Amino acid sequence: MTKVVAVTGNEAVANAFRQIEPDVCPAYPITPQTELMQRFAAFVSNGQVKTEMILVESEHSAMSACVGAAAAGGRVATATSSQGVALMWEILFIASGLRLPIIMPVVNRALSAPINIHCDHSDAMGARDSGWIQLWSENAQEAYDNTIQAFRIAEHMDIRLPVMVCYDGFIISHSIERIEYIDDVVVKEFVGEYKPLYPLLDIDNPKSYGPLILTDLYHEVRKAHSEVYKKVPKVVLEVAKDFEKISGRKYGLFESYRLDDAEIGIVILNSAAGTTKDVIDEYREKGVKVGLLKPRLFRPFPYEEVGKALSHLKAVCVLDRADAFGGSFGPLYLDISASLCNFKEKPVLINRIYGLGGRDYMPEHAQQVIEELQEISKTGKIKILKEYIGVRE
Amino acid sequence: MATPLNLKELSKQELRFTSGHRLCAGCAAPTVVKMILLAACDYPVVVASATGCLEVSSCISTYTAWKVPWIHNAFENAAATMSGVETMYRALKKQGKIDKDIKFIAIGGDGGTYDIGFQSLSGAMERWHNMLYVCYDNGAYMNTGIQRSGATPTYADTTTCPVGSAISGKPQQRKDLTRIMAAHGIPYVAQASPSHWTDLMKKVRKALEIEGPKFINVFTPCNRGWRTKTDDAILLSRLAVETCFWPLYEVENGVTHITFKPREKKPVIDFLKMQGRFKHLFEPGKERLLEQIQQTIDTNWERLLKESSPEENKE
Numbered sequence: 053m054t055k056v057v058a059v060t061g062n063e064a065v066a067n068a069f070r071q072i073e074p075d076v077c078p079a080y081p082i083t084p085q086t087e088l089m090q091r092f093a094a095f096v097s098n099g100q101v102k103t104e105m106i107l108v109e110s111e112h113s114a115m116s117a118c119v120g121a122a123a124a125g126g127r128v129a130t131a132t133s134s135q136g137v138a139l140m141w142e143i144l145f146i147a148s149g150l151r152l153p154i155i156m157p158v159v160n161r162a163l164s165a166p167i168n169i170h171c172d173h174s175d176a177m178g179a180r181d182s183g184w185i186q187l188w189s190e191n192a193q194e195a196y197d198n199t200i201q202a203f204r205i206a207e208h209m210d211i212r213l214p215v216m217v218c219y220d221g222f223i224i225s226h227s228i229e230r231i232e233y234i235d236d237v238v239v240k241e242f243v244g245e246y247k248p249l250y251p252l253l254d255i256d257n258p259k260s261y262g263p264l265i266l267t268d269l270y271h272e273v274r275k276a277h278s279e280v281y282k283k284v285p286k287v288v289l290e291v292a293k294d295f296e297k298i299s300g301r302k303y304g305l306f307e308s309y310r311l312d313d314a315e316i317g318i319v320i321l322n323s324a325a326g327t328t329k330d331v332i333d334e335y336r337e338k339g340v341k342v343g344l345l346k347p348r349l350f351r352p353f354p355y356e357e358v359g360k361a362l363s364h365l366k367a368v369c370v371l372d373r374a375d376a377f378g379g380s381f382g383p384l385y386l387d388i389s390a391s392l393c394n395f396k397e398k399p400v401l402i403n404r405i406y407g408l409g410g411r412d413y414m415p416e417h418a419q420q421v422i423e424e425l426q427e428i429s430k431t432g433k434i435k436i437l438k439e440y441i442g443v444r445e
Numbered sequence: 446m447a448t449p450l451n452l453k454e455l456s457k458q459e460l461r462f463t464s465g466h467r468l469c470a471g472c473a474a475p476t477v478v479k480m481i482l483l484a485a486c487d488y489p490v491v492v493a494s495a496t497g498c499l500e501v502s503s504c505i506s507t508y509t510a511w512k513v514p515w516i517h518n519a520f521e522n523a524a525a526t527m528s529g530v531e532t533m534y535r536a537l538k539k540q541g542k543i544d545k546d547i548k549f550i551a552i553g554g555d556g557g558t559y560d561i562g563f564q565s566l567s568g569a570m571e572r573w574h575n576m577l578y579v580c581y582d583n584g585a586y587m588n589t590g591i592q593r594s595g596a597t598p599t600y601a602d603t604t605t606c607p608v609g610s611a612i613s614g615k616p617q618q619r620k621d622l623t624r625i626m627a628a629h630g631i632p633y634v635a636q637a638s639p640s641h642w643t644d645l646m647k648k649v650r651k652a653l654e655i656e657g658p659k660f661i662n663v664f665t666p667c668n669r670g671w672r673t674k675t676d677d678a679i680l681l682s683r684l685a686v687e688t689c690f691w692p693l694y695e696v697e698n699g700v701t702h703i704t705f706k707p708r709e710k711k712p713v714i715d716f717l718k719m720q721g722r723f724k725h726l727f728e729p730g731k732e733r734l735l736e737q738i739q740q741t742i743d744t745n746w747e748r749l750l751k752e753s754s755p756e757e758n759k760e
Contacts, residue, residue, distance in 0.1 A: 075536040078529065104536040106528055109568030116522035116565065120493065120529025123516050126537055128529075146518055252514040253534055255489040255545060260509035262517030264501045 054232045054299070061192035061224035064231050065131070065157050065217070066091035068199040070101055071239040074155070075126030075246070078106040078117035083169045084221040085133040085159040111136035115143035115154075122152035123261050125251020127203070129154065133221060134161035137175040141182070147214045148183025149277065150261060151249075153206035154214040156184075157199060160322065160373075161221040162409040170410020171221040173321065173374040177383045183277070185215040185284060186351040188321050190307075192229040195219040197301060198348075200234070203243045204291045210283045212249060218350075220323040222410065238298050281352040288349050305354040307346040308361055310336060314343030316425040317362060317399070319388050320371040321347055324406065324413040328371075331418035342422055347384070359391035365399040366429040369421045373407045381438055400428055403438040417441050448486050450646050458486045459512070466510035467502040471668040471675030473682065474499045474554075474581050476639050481550065481579060482513070484649035488548045491515070491530055495523035495557030498588040498667075499581065521561035524569035524578055527551040531574045548653050549576040555596035556586045559622050563595075570629045570658040577652045577659040580622065583667035591670040595620040598690075599741070600734055602722045603670075613725060613734060618741065626660040627696040633657075635695035635704075638664040640682035644693055644704050651695075664691045672721020684716040689746040694753065701753045710746070713739050 059067070062085070069077070069092045077096075079089040095101045106121075108114045114130050122128040132140065137158055147154050158176045162168040176186060187202060189195040195217060202215040219225065234242075250259045265273055285305055292303035309329050311317060320328055325346040335342050345361055347353070362368055370389075372382025380386070385403035392398045404421060407413045420441060428434060448454050461482040468475050478499065482490070491514045494500040500517045503510040518526040527549050537543045551569075553562055558580040566578055585603050586592040593603040593615050600614040608614045627634040633655050637645035645663065652659035664685050666678040673681060685691035686705060690713055693705040714735060717723040726735050 075540075076529065076533050078532075102536070102540060104532050104539075106532050106572065108525065108528070109564060109571070113522060113525035113528075113565050113568055116518055116525035117529035117532070119518050120516065120526035120531075121533040122529075124491075124530040124533035124537075126533045128533075142519060143522065252491055252516055252530055253537065253543060253547065255491075255514065255547060258512060258514045260504045260511050260515045260517075262500075263504040263506060263509070265506050269506050 054234055057231050057233055058228050059192065059231055060087065060226050060228055061195050061219055062088040062159065062226065063091055064192045064196040065199050066095070067233060068196050068239070069129060070095045071236050072127070072200070072203055072243050073101040074103055074129040076104050076106065076121040076128050078108050078114040078121070078130050080108050080111045080114045080132070080136065082111070082133045082136040084161055084225045085131045085136065085157070087225065088131050088157060088159065111139040112143065115140040115147065118154045119143060119147050119150065119152060122147070122154050123150065123252050125248035125253050127246040129156065131157040131159065133159045134163055134175045137179055138163060141179060144179050144182035144184060146262070151212040152214060153212050155199070155202045155206055155217070156214065157195070157217045157219070159221045159225045160218055168409035169221070171223050171373070172408045172410070173218070173372070176216060176218045177374040179216070180351055180383060183213065184351060185213055185349070187215060187217050188348055188350050189217060189219040189224070190322055190325050190346065192219075192224055193231050193301075195224060196231060196233070197295065197299065197303065200239055200243065201291050201295050201303070204294070205284070205287055207246065208287045209247070209249070211280065211287055213280065213284070218322065223323045232299070234299055242294065242298055284352050285349060285354050285357070303348065305349045305357055306361070307348060309344040309346070311343030311345060311361060313341060315341040315366050316422070316429050317343045317345060317365045317368045318371060318418070318421060319345045319347070319362070319368060319384060321350070321373065321384060324371065324373065327413055327415055328418045331415050331422065335422055340422065340426065342425070353387045355387070355391040358388065359395060362388070362392060363395040363398050367402070367425045368399040369402050369404055369425055371404050371406050371421065375405050375408070385438075400432065400434060402428070402434055402436070405438070405440045406442050411442050413442065447650070450484065450643055450650065455483050455486070458483055461512040462503070463510045463512060465508070467505065468498060469669055471678055472498070473639055473665045473667070473678040474583070476678070477581050477663050477665055478552065480639060480642055480645050481649050484646035485548060485550070485653055488653060489545055490548045490550055493518070493523045493527040493530065493551040495553030495562055496520035497554035497557050499552065499554065501588060520557050522565045523551040523553045523557060523562060524566040527576050528569040528572060528574045531576050549574075551576060551578045553578070553580055554587070555580060555582040555584060556594045559595035559620050567629065570626065570631050570660065573657050575656055575658070577649070577661065580660070580662045581665040582662055583665045583670060585667075585670050587667045587670045596622070599738060600723065600726055602725065608725045613731065614722070623662045630699065631658045631660065633659040633695065633697055635661045636664070636691065636693055637661055638682040638686050638691055638693060640679050640686060641693055641705055648695060648704070670722070672724070673719055677719065681716070681719060684711065684719070687711045688713045688716045689742055690716055692746060692749055694749060701749070703749065703753045713742050
């Protein structure tokens, strides 16, 4: 049924696109996303998919065309990175505000200045409150699996929201890994036929998209919009359950690794979670009760569930691959902190910023964090609340 | 058979842009939109609007003036948005999910077209989407309160380049967007004016019948921004054409035709003197500025005559 291959993360996601065959794919090149759309464009050129591409002149137009195409009444996907997300920013809010189920892999890359093409999470984090659902992926397999599930989540009639699938630039996008591909037919059946909702192309039932709404009703429209996000976690779990049936792979709102009996913990997103798990195994062998929580559904953030999963710990380090300049904490830290703030018993939290602009996250960085957490859990004292790690002296 | 473009037949057609919109009294934009949709009366159409006067006044809360499918995305992306709609149409048609022959019209003001939406427009035209882009050019950012745009005429008074003791309104020339669009090598580009309504509607109809990207720039007086009387929109449009401030022409497959040649080219002051935004030009000592405006118009008109097809020049 499944086929095992050795491919890059971008190739895996391009293959998911091939299997799903969106009706329209606007695309604009940006490193490290480029390879994904190049590979998909080859499927289009060879007649392997029915997709129409729009090779736009900017990411702003890519997202604008996505909005038009999705409102017209079909399945739409694009992909980008870094400055591309930043340029799309205005239209991201419009895509979610108009409830358009657009799928967009974000191949995470640092933001300028200075210009840097390598991985960090500043791009997707800058768009975390744009109303897009965000699924984060540790490796190429998760990027592929999340892409397939994203269509089902976005297009669910209770949701109808756009979804970003985030995976690490170069580390995942360009590294060759072992992947299990699901059969084309099975993927097609899983995703299903696209069901349009109020399509613009329904000429006999004209609809107006994008009205002006001022002080009389804007507040109410936004309140109604915010209610939709409450339904997302349930749908994400339902889709994950169905996905397990076709793949054998389990997905949740987040991954807990050796967390249940742990005393100290690390919270970390995407590829660095893999390295961290290895180091956790080493410390477990030494008898250190350390565990990990890796968020998958980052938006909407499952505060309650994450809070419950972490509240029994003594000390937690949240590792952010993006900084929030202006004296604040990393974006992941802020959400973890908010998840725990109303618990009576809760861990001490520290925030470490790592891996900006592709700086390697090494096992010794995880070791350093675990050592520090052990110290904090013994003394209850924090030396430094927020600090960069892996900085060259 | 196509509906003839005469008043008898057109008056029987349903208006697909209804009254009850909230555009200002005397605004030419709804007149232009009604003309466009009447010219398109034989086709189902989908319209995209850029943010602007027309957009904010035509679809508010649960009310819409559009009896055709309509989408507003943002300010600078009506062309890109419509390129998405049009591509989805082609995709679904190819799959046999749609069989109707639908036409796609994007409409933006001069700010959303000459300035902030220029890249989006240029890209959509270069990608050869089967759509008509109409710019309703009222010569400034009227929706936000009469700020200067790339389409604002030289020496016009605007709120961001107000007439003062040191500066006499906008010092620069207008961007000649119609020529720039013609330079894209697209099959059809035209300039039109609501004063010459059959000419405008013929151009829209011709554009819709041509495959590929089309652009029409429509002169659209704004009494609030121009400081003119509310019932002078059509008179001002006519004067703009008769003074050759706004020549009516089309560029079809690279060949330029002037579609209306004034019998007698009127002096531009006939057009300028009716407008409060040019009031300062009629103060003593400003004669040179008026002469300069006239010279620019003369130069551009001469160039257009030279560029137009030889048949036209024989007349």
